[in-house]
Amino acid sequence: MPDLTDLTVHAAAGLLAKREVSSRELTQAALDRIAAVDDRVKAFVTVTGERALAQADAADKRLAAGERGPLLGVPVALKDVLSTAGVPTTCSSRMLEHFVPPYDATVVRRLAEAGAVSVGKTNMDEFAMGSSTENSAFFTTRNPWDLERVPGGSSGGSAAAVAAREATYALGSDTGGSIRQPAALCGVVGMKPTYGRVSRYGLVAFASSLDQIGPFTRDVRDCATVLNAISGHDPGDATSAPVDTPDFAAGIDAGARGLRVGVPREYMPPTLDAGVRRCIEDALRAFEAQGATVDLDLTLPSTEAALAVYYIIAPSEASANLARYDGVKYGFSWQRGESMWENMEETRGRGFGAEVKRRIMIGTYALSSGYYDAYYLKAQKVRTVIRREFDAAFERCDVIVSPVTPTPAFKIGEKADDPYAMYLNDVFTLPVNIAGLPGISVPAGFVDGLPVGLQIIGKPFDEATVLRAARAFEQTADWHMRAPALTA
Numbered sequence: 001m002p003d004l005t006d007l008t009v010h011a012a013a014g015l016l017a018k019r020e021v022s023s024r025e026l027t028q029a030a031l032d033r034i035a036a037v038d039d040r041v042k043a044f045v046t047v048t049g050e051r052a053l054a055q056a057d058a059a060d061k062r063l064a065a066g067e068r069g070p071l072l073g074v075p076v077a078l079k080d081v082l083s084t085a086g087v088p089t090t091c092s093s094r095m096l097e098h099f100v101p102p103y104d105a106t107v108v109r110r111l112a113e114a115g116a117v118s119v120g121k122t123n124m125d126e127f128a129m130g131s132s133t134e135n136s137a138f139f140t141t142r143n144p145w146d147l148e149r150v151p152g153g154s155s156g157g158s159a160a161a162v163a164a165r166e167a168t169y170a171l172g173s174d175t176g177g178s179i180r181q182p183a184a185l186c187g188v189v190g191m192k193p194t195y196g197r198v199s200r201y202g203l204v205a206f207a208s209s210l211d212q213i214g215p216f217t218r219d220v221r222d223c224a225t226v227l228n229a230i231s232g233h234d235p236g237d238a239t240s241a242p243v244d245t246p247d248f249a250a251g252i253d254a255g256a257r258g259l260r261v262g263v264p265r266e267y268m269p270p271t272l273d274a275g276v277r278r279c280i281e282d283a284l285r286a287f288e289a290q291g292a293t294v295d296l297d298l299t300l301p302s303t304e305a306a307l308a309v310y311y312i313i314a315p316s317e318a319s320a321n322l323a324r325y326d327g328v329k330y331g332f333s334w335q336r337g338e339s340m341w342e343n344m345e346e347t348r349g350r351g352f353g354a355e356v357k358r359r360i361m362i363g364t365y366a367l368s369s370g371y372y373d374a375y376y377l378k379a380q381k382v383r384t385v386i387r388r389e390f391d392a393a394f395e396r397c398d399v400i401v402s403p404v405t406p407t408p409a410f411k412i413g414e415k416a417d418d419p420y421a422m423y424l425n426d427v428f429t430l431p432v433n434i435a436g437l438p439g440i441s442v443p444a445g446f447v448d449g450l451p452v453g454l455q456i457i458g459k460p461f462d463e464a465t466v467l468r469a470a471r472a473f474e475q476t477a478d479w480h481m482r483a484p485a486l487t488a
């Protein structure tokens with residue numbers, strides 16, 4: 001019997017289909033693994049053991065009745081920003097510490113219908129604001145490859161859970177890199193779909209024009225399988241695109257022959273970590289060896305402006321979205337003040353952490369009259385320029401390839417007091433959200449025992465080509481099959 005915690009989704013589904021293993025056994029193995037390692041990794045805010053076993057038994061019944069499905073009976077972990085009916089959804093914030101949603105997010109409902117078994121909710125930077133999971137109000141998640149280092153963020157718990165074999169796959173959200181960056185730093189596959197591909201209904205909003213939900217998996221095929229399950233138009237989300245969902249798994253084995261791979265000069269700056277550069281250059285050689293052409297002369301001139309654009313638009317939207325946490329409708333509520341205003345002030349002062357407050361202040365400032373034109377409006381104009389530069393680049397290539405992060409995982413505490421250094425971690429990922437494009441991180445090697453991710457970016461709604469390129473690359477090495485020793 002193989003190690004049940006080490007399976008891919010398709011391997012697990014294969015064993016379940018042949019009834020060589022039950023969903024209860026798979027689920028119990030995941031729960032045992034969580035019990036064995038999560039006091040060190042700290043990926044989970046809530047473990048829903050009993051619920052998971054009940055869901056597993058229900059899946060086993062469906063399997064016994066002859067039903068088959070790629071996710072039926074397979075354990076998943078959910079970022080704690082996804083609403084789960086009856087299960088706390090905290091966003092790793094004091095503000096929502098005791099909040100239990102009355103309904104499921106659309107993606108959660110879709111997974112439940114597919115027979116997925118949720119083992120729990122994963123830790124994150126508070127309200128998804130951060131790149132290290134250090135901004136969680138509860139605790140910092142650790143990188144399974146080196147427990148002294150960050151797993152990335154904001155979906156650090158989901159990435160760490162998959163890397164540490166605590167769940168077969170996971171869901172996260174990505175506003176500026178929060179799926180791809182932790183996937184890269186934890187050595188797993190992570191994908192941000194095209195804006196509008198996956199419903200945001202029930203995803204606690206950070207920046208509504210940038211947020212997308214996506215999968216963390218052990219390989220590209222699993223990524224396509226999970227994307228199949230969560231994609232599709234949803235009347236509950238006005239921004240979800242009314243487009244058909246192709247079978248993302250269908251064409252992934254077509255190889256890289258003839259593929260035009262573009263590498264923007266701005267994404268390979270001289271400041272790039274030497275080890276990361278080596279991994280990316282190796283990846284480009286692997287693409288060429290497979291018959292792809294590599295164009296190293298692509299240019300996205302406004303890349304440098306993207307960071308500034310993001311840190312106006314995302315906080316502006318956040319300041320509006322987070323206005324709802326006033327202690328009146330739900331969440332933490334301070335009631336001991338002399339007036340309603342004092343109660344609101346205390347609720348927000350005590351309920352939000354420092355980074356969330358920083359974003360609300362930046363956003364409120366950028367949107368205030370007198371500054372709106374200078375900041376928010378200007379950022380929107382540059383956003384259009386960035387999008388057009390990607391459009392122009394995609395006339396010359398089918399996919400854009402780059403590093404995910406400038407360095408491998410950094411030490412816990414290393415950047416915690418320097419927000420700008422932390423923000424710089426996302427230079428290669430957030431332009432993709434600004435332009436609304438699909439992007440994936442695939443394991444591309446190691447530097448001093450720490451994983452490195454390769455980013456592959458595609459045209460809007462062309463996840464199929466991104467996945468095909470990612471799969472072609474993945475097959476040239478076995479990086480994605482390595483598991484952390486989790487010693488120490």
Ligand code: GLN
Binds near residue numbers: 177
């Ligand atoms: N690190 C970025 C930020 O702090 C992106 C976060 C995200 O994608 N949710 O805003």
